[in-house]
Amino acid sequence: MEGFSQANPGSFPFAPGGRSIHDRLANRCGMAVCCLGVLGLVGGLSGHLELGRVLTSSVPMALSTAVLFMITGGLLVQVPVLPGRPRWLSRVATCLSAGIVVTGLINTLEYVFDLGALFDPLDWTAYLLQTNLGFPSIPMSPATGALFAVTGASLLIQTLRPRLVPKTSPGKGISGLLGCLVAVAALTLLLGYVYGNPMLYGSGVVPVAFPTAVAFLVTGVGLVCAAGPDVLPLRPFSGDSSRARILRAFTPVVGFVALAFPILSKFSMVAGIHDALATSLWTTGFASAVLVLVVHIGRVIGSSLDSAESMRDQAEQSLRISEARFRAAFEQAAVGMAHVDMDGRWLMVNRKLCDILGYSAEELKERTFLDLTHPDDLEKDVKNYSLLKQGKFTTFSMEKRYFHKNGSSVWVSITVSLVRDAQGETPYAFAVIRDISERKEVERKLEKAQGYIKNLIDSMPSTVIGVDPKGLVTHFNQAASLELTSPPENAVGDTLEHVFPAYATQLESIRQAIRERKPILLEKQPRAENGEIHFQDVLIYPLVANGVDGAVLRIDDVTERVRLAEMMVQTEKMMSVGGLAAGMAHEINNPLGAILQSAQVILLHMDPANEQNRKVAQECGCKVEDVREYLVRRKIPEFLEGIREAGARAARIVANMLNFSRRSDTSKEIVRVEELLDNSVELASTDYDLKKKYDFRHIRIVREYGQDVPPVFCSRTEIEQVVLNLLKNAAQAMAIKQNDGQAQEPTITLRTARNWDRAVITVEDNGPGMEESVRKRVFEPFFTTKGTGQGTGLGLSVSYFIISTNHRGTISVESSPGEGARFVIELPAYKEGEDIVS
Amino acid sequence: VNILIVDDEVMICESLQAFLEAKGCSVECAGSAEEGLSSVERKQPDVAVVDIRLPGKSGNQFVLEANQRHPGLKFLIFTGSVDYVLPMELRGIGLSEEYVFRKPLVDLTLLYEAALRCAGADEKRSR
Numbered sequence: 001m002e003g004f005s006q007a008n009p010g011s012f013p014f015a016p017g018g019r020s021i022h023d024r025l026a027n028r029c030g031m032a033v034c035c036l037g038v039l040g041l042v043g044g045l046s047g048h049l050e051l052g053r054v055l056t057s058s059v060p061m062a063l064s065t066a067v068l069f070m071i072t073g074g075l076l077v078q079v080p081v082l083p084g085r086p087r088w089l090s091r092v093a094t095c096l097s098a099g100i101v102v103t104g105l106i107n108t109l110e111y112v113f114d115l116g117a118l119f120d121p122l123d124w125t126a127y128l129l130q131t132n133l134g135f136p137s138i139p140m141s142p143a144t145g146a147l148f149a150v151t152g153a154s155l156l157i158q159t160l161r162p163r164l165v166p167k168t169s170p171g172k173g174i175s176g177l178l179g180c181l182v183a184v185a186a187l188t189l190l191l192g193y194v195y196g197n198p199m200l201y202g203s204g205v206v207p208v209a210f211p212t213a214v215a216f217l218v219t220g221v222g223l224v225c226a227a228g229p230d231v232l233p234l235r236p237f238s239g240d241s242s243r244a245r246i247l248r249a250f251t252p253v254v255g256f257v258a259l260a261f262p263i264l265s266k267f268s269m270v271a272g273i274h275d276a277l278a279t280s281l282w283t284t285g286f287a288s289a290v291l292v293l294v295v296h297i298g299r300v301i302g303s304s305l306d307s308a309e310s311m312r313d314q315a316e317q318s319l320r321i322s323e324a325r326f327r328a329a330f331e332q333a334a335v336g337m338a339h340v341d342m343d344g345r346w347l348m349v350n351r352k353l354c355d356i357l358g359y360s361a362e363e364l365k366e367r368t369f370l371d372l373t374h375p376d377d378l379e380k381d382v383k384n385y386s387l388l389k390q391g392k393f394t395t396f397s398m399e400k401r402y403f404h405k406n407g408s409s410v411w412v413s414i415t416v417s418l419v420r421d422a423q424g425e426t427p428y429a430f431a432v433i434r435d436i437s438e439r440k441e442v443e444r445k446l447e448k449a450q451g452y453i454k455n456l457i458d459s460m461p462s463t464v465i466g467v468d469p470k471g472l473v474t475h476f477n478q479a480a481s482l483e484l485t486s487p488p489e490n491a492v493g494d495t496l497e498h499v500f501p502a503y504a505t506q507l508e509s510i511r512q513a514i515r516e517r518k519p520i521l522l523e524k525q526p527r528a529e530n531g532e533i534h535f536q537d538v539l540i541y542p543l544v545a546n547g548v549d550g551a552v553l554r555i556d557d558v559t560e561r562v563r564l565a566e567m568m569v570q571t572e573k574m575m576s577v578g579g580l581a582a583g584m585a586h587e588i589n590n591p592l593g594a595i596l597q598s599a600q601v602i603l604l605h606m607d608p609a610n611e612q613n614r615k616v617a618q619e620c621g622c623k624v625e626d627v628r629e630y631l632v633r634r635k636i637p638e639f640l641e642g643i644r645e646a647g648a649r650a651a652r653i654v655a656n657m658l659n660f661s662r663r664s665d666t667s668k669e670i671v672r673v674e675e676l677l678d679n680s681v682e683l684a685s686t687d688y689d690l691k692k693k694y695d696f697r698h699i700r701i702v703r704e705y706g707q708d709v710p711p712v713f714c715s716r717t718e719i720e721q722v723v724l725n726l727l728k729n730a731a732q733a734m735a736i737k738q739n740d741g742q743a744q745e746p747t748i749t750l751r752t753a754r755n756w757d758r759a760v761i762t763v764e765d766n767g768p769g770m771e772e773s774v775r776k777r778v779f780e781p782f783f784t785t786k787g788t789g790q791g792t793g794l795g796l797s798v799s800y801f802i803i804s805t806n807h808r809g810t811i812s813v814e815s816s817p818g819e820g821a822r823f824v825i826e827l828p829a830y831k832e833g834e835d836i837v838s
Numbered sequence: 839v840n841i842l843i844v845d846d847e848v849m850i851c852e853s854l855q856a857f858l859e860a861k862g863c864s865v866e867c868a869g870s871a872e873e874g875l876s877s878v879e880r881k882q883p884d885v886a887v888v889d890i891r892l893p894g895k896s897g898n899q900f901v902l903e904a905n906q907r908h909p910g911l912k913f914l915i916f917t918g919s920v921d922y923v924l925p926m927e928l929r930g931i932g933l934s935e936e937y938v939f940r941k942p943l944v945d946l947t948l949l950y951e952a953a954l955r956c957a958g959a960d961e962k963r964s965r
Binding site: 654 | 857
């Protein structure tokens with residue numbers, strides 16, 4: 001029984017062989033019982049009856065008893081391992097157990113009803129064979145039968161469905177108790193033999209043999225062991241509880257003391273010792289036994305108490321250590337930690353939290369977390385906390401702001417969970433608070449940087465589109481979004497063909513750029529837009545950084561630049577023509593003069609009012625009136641007028657072309673721009689052409705001259721010519737508008753201003769303005785909106801040439817239909833010493 | 839008003855002569871500076887209309903010489919050269935841009951009026 005002290009709590013004691021000690025004990029008991037049965041049978045069959053009786057005072061064991069013991073022993077060996085054996089084996093075991101019960105009962109009942117040896121299988125066998133086999137007929141005792149009935153019942157319970165029965169079933173308990181009963185009965189029989197009192201082992205009936213009693217004692221122990229430690233009667237002894245340990249310690253001692261008394265008295269009886277001596281011996285022995293017992297009890301209880309105390313100390317010690325560890329972890333944690341009660345009060349806070357919030361622990365404990373939460377985050381936080389309290393979730397995390405003691409707000413990330421005790425109550429919530437101000441600051445900066453970059457890209461006048469290698473749009477800027485054919489929210493992730501069909505043709509180039517990891521520039525790609533040809537530069541550059549594959553398209557509208565370039569080419573041409581014209585001007589102007597003068601003279605000679613005409617007519621025998629009448633009828637004056645008009649036009653063209661040839665040797669001087677403008681207005685009001693067709697005096701001239709406008713170093717006549725040209729154009733344009741019946745007073749506004757080191761001249765009219773398609777071409781040579789014969793189409797291109805080439809300035813125009821036109825001229829301001837150098 | 843036209847372009851001379859005569863002036867033509875000078879000697883005209891580019895002596899030279907010989911004579915420059923700039927010598931004898939006309943002249947009346955102005959001023963002065 002001491003072996004149980006090795007048992008671990010909650011698990012069965014296992015022997016090295018893998019089977020538990022009680023199973024092995026049951027096994028050994030079975031073997032022993034089997035051996036006793038074999039001895040009895042062999043003794044009975046061979047005539048050596050002493051083998052079946054051992055003691056001379058005992059009867060020999062009955063042969064049928066011996067057979068039953070062999071079966072019982074075999075069953076005991078098998079019972080512990082039955083759950084792992086085939087089912088048929090447990091069926092056989094059940095049948096055999098039932099057989100033992102039946103045999104035992106019949107043997108008992110024979111005696112009760114005085115039926116003689118009705119049921120002795122061996123006798124029956126002899127009888128059936130009609131022979132006397134020569135071995136003695138030894139009857140079985142009714143007590144033996146009864147014990148076999150009990151033993152069989154115990155075995156029956158254990159062999160019945162061994163797999164399904166749990167180790168702690170009540171059936172097993174009954175089986176164990178029956179085993180115990182067998183053992184106690186057998187012990188009683190044995191005591192009869194010890195004392196030599198036949199009454200205890202059968203007087204008046206067939207007595208129980210000594211080996212039978214021993215076998216039953218062993219059987220009883222085996223049955224108890226087979227029932228296992230989890231049921232009665234072994235259950236109180238098993239396990240690691242103090243009770244079990246004390247029981248295991250006392251039981252053998254008590255048994256020894258209990259047995260010592262009869263053994264001593266028997267010894268004194270047998271040895272014939274005097275009663276007084278025997279009594280004194282017994283008393284001394286008993287007293288010593290009690291003393292030993294008490295000492296043993298004291299030691300066991302004491303050691304139990306000691307170990308219990310040391311365990312408690314150990315538990316307390318480890319509790320203290322873990323408390324200290326927790327405290328240290330709590331206090332020194334790099335994150336803020338707190339216990340918060342259900343109302344939001346801080347119960348316990350650590351140092352980091354105090355650092356984050358700027359309050360001392362005591363100050364915090366007087367406040368709730370609600371007091372310190374930023375109002376914008378309060379609602380969400382309170383909602384989360386109440387949901388947590390209601391058990392909707394066990395933990396929540398959020399990012400929020402607390403107010404620092406100094407009034408600033410602190411971004412934190414919190415994770416709150418409820419702490420439940422064993423009863424399921426929630427005494428507090430545990431919160432982990434991380435200071436994420438820095439992260440938030442970084443996020444804010446990142447956002448700002450991203451916003452800045454986005455702004456940067458969006459502000460670019462270029463169209464920027466990002467695509468991945470599959471041709472899906474990954475990004476596009478503001479300028480690109482104007483070209484979207486579908487809603488912008490669906491554009492990212494869609495194919496380029498679908499979102500920007502205009503650039504679908506570039507897909508092959510995009511693939512090439514990504515493949516070769518080289519940017520590709522496609523210049524002056526023509527593209528029809530609103531019926532006009534536009535030119536675009538398409539730059540495709542692959543994205544190779546960070547391993548992100550894809551490409552970016554940058555598309556610039558270069559229509560204006562292409563036009564300007566074309567214009568410059570044309571201006572160059574005009575210059576060479578101009579150079580030629582200068583050389584030829586005299587040769588052309590003389591014949592032109594002859595033509596024009598002759599035409600005028602012809603008209604003059606048709607005049608009837610002229611005395612000389614009349615005289616010549618008279619000499620010819622006709623009247624001037626008649627001649628004139630004839631000529632008018634034949635439209636001669638109109639043709640002559642046509643000659644004059646055409647000649648005048650040719651003269652203007654020659655004059656204009658000569659402007660292109662004008663070399664910068666034309667004298668430059670330092671001039672105030674206001675003076676230039678005033679002179680130009682003066683010229684315009686006396687201009688012959690202008691006077692003839694548009695009355696300049698009806699136009700209101702508004703002068704808005706700025707302060708501090710720098711003087712310019714320029715050719716006075718040239719700039720005056722440019723401004724005059726603008727004034728003429730404005731007057732003509734506004735005359736057209738007036739003809740449209742617009743009531744607005746025609747006004748030309750002249751402005752001057754300073755733009756850094758440049759003087760800015762603005763000539764603005766409130767005429768009909770112009771279409772964008774016209775606006776872009778006004779500086780082109782020979783581009784005119786005026787009817788044939790009214791303009792050469794050279795005025796503005798000459799102006800452009802004068803301003804840009806001769807004066808390194810710029811001239812541009814802003815206009816839209818109905819809004820008038822504004823021409824802006826910028827000229828470099830006069831720099832000290834410029835005149836001397838040139 | 840007596841007017842002398844000095845121009846090597848025959849059609850210019852003739853048409854101008856016809857025009858001025860129609861306006862009531864008496865007109866003499868000369869094809870070169872030399873011819874013009876002799877004409878100045880003979881006819882004593884009030885006004886000379888002078889082309890600049892001439893065979894032989896230039897118009898400018900003619901004006902200077904004619905002025906020396908006949909100080910009362912007025913001059914109108916009538917040239918086909920666009921880049922003609924009035925020389926300082928001519929400015930010195932009283933010419934100005936006002937008396938410079940460039941070919942082609944669409945309306946000859948301008949020239950006629952200028953001639954009248956010169957002659958008129960001269961007459962006023964002589965009176």
